[in-house]
Amino acid sequence: MICLHQAIAQQTIVFKGENEVIGKQVSILEDSTGRMDLKSVRNSSKFVQSQTQVPNMQLSTSVFWLRFTIKNESDAKQLLLSLEYPTLEVCEFYYPLKNGFGITALSDRNRFDQRKYKHQDFIFDIHIPKDSTATFYLKVRSNEQMVLPLVLGTPQHIAETKxxxxxxxxxxxxxxxxxxxxxxxxxxxxxxxxxxxxxxxxxxxxxxxxxxxxxxxxxxxxxxxxxxxxxxxxxxxxxxxxxxxxxxxxxxxxxxxxxxxxxxxxxxxxxxxxxxxxxxxxxxxxxxxxxxxxxxxxxxxxxxxxxxxxxxxxxxxxxxxxxxxxxxxxxxxxxxxxxxxxxxxxxxxxxxxxxxxxxxxxxxxxxxxxxxxxAEKEKTQAEVLRVVQHNEQIVREQNVVLELKVTERTTALSKANLELNSTLKDLKQTQAQLVEAEKMASLGQLTAGIAHEINNPINFVTSNVNPLKRDIDMMMDALITIESVGLSDLTSAEKEKKIKAYKEELDLDYLTEEIKHLINGINEGAQRTAEIVKGLRFFSRLDEDDFKSADINEGLDSTIFLAKHLLHNKIKIVKVYGDLPNAECYPGKLNQAFLNIISNAIYAIQKRFGDQDGGEITITTTLDNDYIRIAIKDNGVGMDAATQQKVFEPFFTTKEVGEGTGLGMSIVYNIIKKHNGKISVSSTIGEGTEFILEIPIFSGPVPINQ
Incomplete structure (x- = not known):
């Protein structure tokens, strides 16, 4: 049996096999300096018997020593001491050996996997043979309030409790x-x-x-x-x-x-x-x-x-x-x-x-x-309903009075409406005449150039007709000669020899190639003439009321082609076309809008560069969600802010007297508006102007009144 000094005065804990809380059976020593070792602690007479079942050291920076003596009257040779308090900076358990004391040190400042028993509580082994008594010491310190429930038991009972x-x-x-x-x-x-x-x-x-x-x-x-x-x-x-x-x-x-x-x-x-x-x-x-x-x-x-x-x-x-x-x-x-x-x-x-x-x-x-x-919401809704019903009653009463006044006012408005309808009809007729005059003025500017464009392919066709007629006559003579040789009584070898000699004399292969070349030339001239006629059709009155699917890029190309003579080979056209789907629109009206903007761009460039090179018009088309975006940008004289604000107003123009009616951009604005589209302008003096048109891909037909 292990029996140590000072254990005589210590209250003995008699363990009989069941878990036991031993708080009241321990003595406590406070070391305010934190420098006492086990030897000085064992010799100290300042231990105080605990008065509570769970010792409570409160918040303190001191080190506390706990001393307790255990007598094992159970059959278990190994006991466990469980300190059911997980936050201790210092927790050292001193147990007696034959030649002194051993120590087991734990701390909540160490990694959890370093513990023998994988539990957050501090658990120590106690080895006491049956009917033996031993005294143990426990050194603790914490930066937090220390409450120390000490439980003594067998490993099985402690494990069951945990x-x-x-x-x-x-x-x-x-x-x-x-x-x-x-x-x-x-x-x-x-x-x-x-x-x-x-x-x-x-x-x-x-x-x-x-x-x-x-x-x-x-x-x-x-x-x-x-x-x-x-x-x-x-x-x-x-x-x-x-x-x-x-x-x-x-x-x-x-x-x-x-x-x-x-x-x-x-x-x-x-x-x-x-x-x-x-x-x-x-x-x-x-x-x-x-x-x-x-x-x-x-x-x-x-x-x-x-x-x-x-x-x-x-x-x-x-x-x-x-x-x-x-x-x-x-x-x-x-x-x-x-x-x-x-x-x-x-x-x-x-x-x-x-x-x-x-x-x-x-x-x-x-x-x-x-x-x-x-419930509050329902109450509020009921109040709102009451107010609505009251307001409804007031409205009904007011409606009776209003109906009388409306009847009187309606009679006066009907008379005024008749007068306004007459005036509106006159205005629409005047507007149609002005728009038609603007369109005819635009077409008039193109007449000379279009005549020149048509004359070139026609001359190309007529110049090829006489040589083609001559070559066809020679080919017919050759066919007659070859036929006469073929019907003669000569042998096949003689016929073949004679025909071959005739073909070499006539140079039939060259004649065939020349006929093909002349026919291709005539065909090319006819196609160019057809393209010009097709371009003119977009500006005719025949299909202006047709709402149909059209290729915007194709319309721009035909417009540029018709305005080609206005460029005088001095102004460069840059086309940056995107891959666009067809749009539902009035193609003739859109081409008229394109022509008006391009004509104004040419005018602005000529005003800046005169007869010199350097003018450039860039036309860009892109697809932006459900809209086709057309940007027409020039490097002409540009416009100031005041001009930009008025550019779409009817009869506003910056051209000299006799050079413009002031309706061109107003017509453009109305055409784009009738397509449910958008148009905007940005310009800088001395640098140029850019018009941006946005046309919806799918849009229901809208009446065109201009």
Whole structure:
């Protein structure tokens, strides 16, 4: 039997096989210097017998030594000492050997996988033969409040206790997760910010409770003890901030109690400062700030919910019940730590159970709040319906009066309408005449050039006719000669020889090629003439009322071709065409618009460059979603801002008297507008002008009145 010095005065713990809480049977020595070793501790007479079942060292920077003597009267040769407190910076267990003491050192500052027993609690082996007695020492220190539940038992019983505890914690965490996921879904559906604050609060409460019990160290941060230690304060502070925001939003504190709203802002800032202090490494100060914050929150929330409950605000009553459940759990937990309540399976879980009940009741309060809002909405809708019905009655009464006045006014308007219709008819006739005059003026500008363009291919055709007639006559003579030889009485060899000699004399192969060349020339001239006629057709009156599918690029090409003579070989046309689908439009009208813009561009370029080279017109077509975009850009004299604002007004022109009617761009604007399109202009003095037209690909037919 191992029996050591000073063990005589120590109260002996008699172990008989069942788990036993040994808090009241240990002696405690406070080492404020932190320099005492085991030898000086064993010789010290300052040990004080613990008065509580769970020793509570409060917040202190001191090192504490615990001494206890165990007598094993069970059949187990190996016992376990479980220190059910996961946050100790120093935890050294000294056990007796034949020649001194051995030591097992654990710390929450070390990686979790370095522990022999994979549990967040500090667990030590105790080897005592049956009917033997030994004295042990435990050295502990923490930057946090130390509450040291010491449990002595066999490995099997300790393991069963830990398993039961893990299952209960799993159940509590499961309840919290269900609340979190359910209310997250509700927040996504309703977009009510109260649900978001509630979810954050429940999430951080779950992290806080599991951190206090060491589960985050065991499962979340096994390789990062520093994060675990900081999380105890940080998670609690984030939970406090979330709670302050949730209380403000859910209870409507800002509207109902504006002064208390400032208190809750202060609470959130205090918790935020606690996080900063903890991250800076001031552990004890951050714990004190947490205690102060918790006190302020408790007092403030009770003031708010009690006052609102007395006012009959139903959500406050739910809140009062939920907060009371949580506060009761905390009080019972503190009473257990102070020894007022026994340390057992019921008192161990008062605080997490209180937190879970609070979260559940707050979730029910949120659900009830939806019912309240629904009832308020129905009440509001009923009031709105009443107001609408009253307004409807007033409207009916007013309608009787209005009908009389409308009848009188209608008679006067009918007379005025007849006069306006007559005036409008005259205006439309005048407009049609002006538009037709502008179109004829445009065609008149093209007449000379078109005549020249047609004359060239016609001359090409007529110049090829006489040579073709001559060659055909020679071919006919050749056919007659060859036929006479073929019908003669000569032998086949003589016929072949004679025909071959004749063909060489006539040079029949050259004659054949010449006929083909002349026919191709005539065909080319005819095709060019057809193209000119086709281009002219776009500007004729024959199809201006036909709404059909047309190729915009083809219309631009025909317009450029007809305006070719205006370029005088001095102005360069650059075409950048996109791959466009056909557009439903009035092609003749669009070509007229293109011609007016190109004619103005030529005029602006000639005004800048005169007879010199350098003029350039760039025409770009692109597809922009459901629109075809046509950009016509020149490098002429350009326009100032005032001119750009008036360019589409009827009778506005910058040309000299007699050079333009001022209707060209007005006609262009109306043509594009009738196509449900858009037109814009951008210009810079001395650099040029760009017109941008956007024509819808698909558009119903619109009457063209010009």
């Amino acid at each position: 398993l039961t505890r893990d299952l209960l914690w799993g159940l509590l965490v499961g309840v919290l997760l269900v609340m979190i996921f359910y209310n997250t879904f509700v927040f996504i559906s309703t977009k009510d910010i109260s649900y978001l604050y509630y979810v954050l609060y429940a999430f951080f409460i779950a992290l806080t409770q599991t951190s206090l019990s060491g589960y985050t160290y065991r499962f979340l941060f096994p390789n990062s003890p520093t994060l675990f230690n900081m999380g105890i304060i940080v998670f609690n502070a984030l939970g406090g901030i979330s709670f302050a925001l949730f209380a403000q939003s859910f209870l409507g504190i800002k509207e109902k109690m504006p002064r208390m709203a400032k208190v809750f802002i202060f609470i959130a800032l205090l918790y935020a400062a606690t996080i900063v202090v903890r991250l800076m490494g001031y552990s004890l100060i951050s714990y004190r700030m947490t205690d102060v914050s918790a006190l302020v929150v408790t007092v403030s929330i009770y003031i708010v919910i009690i006052r609102l409950s007395f006012k009959g605000y139903r959500p406050a009553k739910f809140f009062l019940l939920a907060w009371t459940m949580f506060f009761t759990g905390v009080v019972l937990f503190v009473m257990r730590n102070l020894g007022v309540l026994p340390y057992n399976s019921y008192t161990n879980y008062t605080m997490p159970i209180g937190a879970a009940m609070e979260v559940i009741l707050l979730s029910l309060a949120l659900a009830d709040r939806i019912n309240i809002l629904k």
